[in-house]
Amino acid sequence: MISGSLRAGSTNTAVLQTAGVLAPSGVTMVLYGGMGELPHFNPDDDREGEPVHPAVADLRAQVAAADALLLCTPEYAGALPGAFKNLLEWTVGDAGTYGKPVAWINASGGAAPTGAADAHESLRKVLGYVGADIVEDACAQIPITRDLVGPDGTITDPTIGAQITGALAPLVRHAGRR
Numbered sequence: 001m002i003s004g005s006l007r008a009g010s011t012n013t014a015v016l017q018t019a020g021v022l023a024p025s026g027v028t029m030v031l032y033g034g035m036g037e038l039p040h041f042n043p044d045d046d047r048e049g050e051p052v053h054p055a056v057a058d059l060r061a062q063v064a065a066a067d068a069l070l071l072c073t074p075e076y077a078g079a080l081p082g083a084f085k086n087l088l089e090w091t092v093g094d095a096g097t098y099g100k101p102v103a104w105i106n107a108s109g110g111a112a113p114t115g116a117a118d119a120h121e122s123l124r125k126v127l128g129y130v131g132a133d134i135v136e137d138a139c140a141q142i143p144i145t146r147d148l149v150g151p152d153g154t155i156t157d158p159t160i161g162a163q164i165t166g167a168l169a170p171l172v173r174h175a176g177r178r
Contacts, residue, residue, distance in 0.1 A: 001016040001019065001022065001030065001031045001032065001069070001070045001071070001072075002016075002032045002035070002061060002069060002070075002071050002072075002087065003016050003031070003032075003035075003072055003160060004032075004035075004069075004071065004072065004073020004074060004080065004081050004084030004087075004119075005072075005074050005081065005084075005091075005130045006036050006083055009146065009149065009153075010074070010108050011074075011109065011144040011145070011148075011149060012072040012073055012074055013031070013072070013146075013153065014107075014144065014153055014154060014155055015071065015105050015107045015142065015144060015155065015164060016017055016029075016031055016072050016105075017031060017153050017154050018074075018154045018155045018160075018161065018164055019070060019105075019164050019167075019168050020165060021154055022082075022161055022164055022165050022168065023168065023172075024168075024169075024172060027172055028103075029070070030066070031063065032059065032062055033060055033086050034055050034151060035084065036083065037055040037081050038053070038055050038059065038083075038086055038087055038090060039053050039055065039056070040086060041086050041089035041090055041109055046090070046093040048061075048122070052090075052093075056090050059087065059090055059091070060090070060091065060094045060096050061099070063091055066100070067101070067175040067176075067178065068100065068101040068102065068103070068135075068171050068172070068174065068175035069101070069102045069132075069174075070102075070103055070104070070105070070138075070171060071102065071103070071104040071105075071123065071169070072104060072106075072107055073104070073116075073117035073119055073120075073123065074107075074108065074116060074119065075108065075116035075117075075118055075120075076119075077178070078087075078118045078119075079118060079119060079122055080119045080123060080126075081119075082103045082124050082150040085126075088123075088126050088130075090138055091130060092129075092130055095130070095131070096134045097127070097130045098130060098131035098132070099129065099131060099132075100132055100133060100172045101132075101133045101135050101136045101175045101178065102127055102129060102133065102134055102135065103109075103134070103138030103139050103140075103167065103170075104120060104123060104139050105108060105139075105141075105142055105164065105167055106120050106139075106140070106141045106142070107139050107143065107144040108141075108143060108157050109143045109144055109145040109146075110136075113161065115141070115143075120139075128162060130148040131167040135170055135171050135174045137170035137174075138167050138168065138169075138170040138171035138174070139167070140163065140164075140166070140167035142160060142163045142164060142167070144160065148160060150162045160170045
């Protein structure tokens with residue numbers, strides 16, 4: 001799972017932490033936490049046969065090890081947040097997302113004028129470019145406001161939990177068929 005937000009108390013991260021709690025038995029969900037450590041993407045630092053920055057190597061190893069990816073990102077200034085776009089750019093060079101089942105939850109609570117639609121349109125474009133297998137049935141819009149996030153960083157509202165579980169189920173099924 002990858003949150004597109006670096007913000008402490010992020011609703012996007014809360015959605016993913018909640019998905020981890022609600023995951024079906026036998027499914028292990030790992031929240032990637034190294035986005036803030038990634039260097040700025042530079043193609044000169046991503047040459048075949050040469051080592052990459054340790055944070056990039058860790059990102060790529062975690063993506064490669066995952067059976068599927070669940071993403072949740074906010075929208076900043078009408079687009080993907082810069083740090084998240086940077087993360088996505090580092091995944092291009094090793095083709096680790098090629099054919100990998102991917103879905104996202106749009107948790108925009110209405111603060112973005114478009115409901116974060118522009119960010120998710122851009123995300124779709126980037127994921128298509130890297131050959132990810134977008135699991136449409138698992139992509140969901142589940143508006144979350146900060147007051148729904150508990151002190152443990154998860155969302156305890158049962159209606160929201162059911163929506164997250166409903167988005168997670170098709171991604172888990174799809175990954176299981178691979």
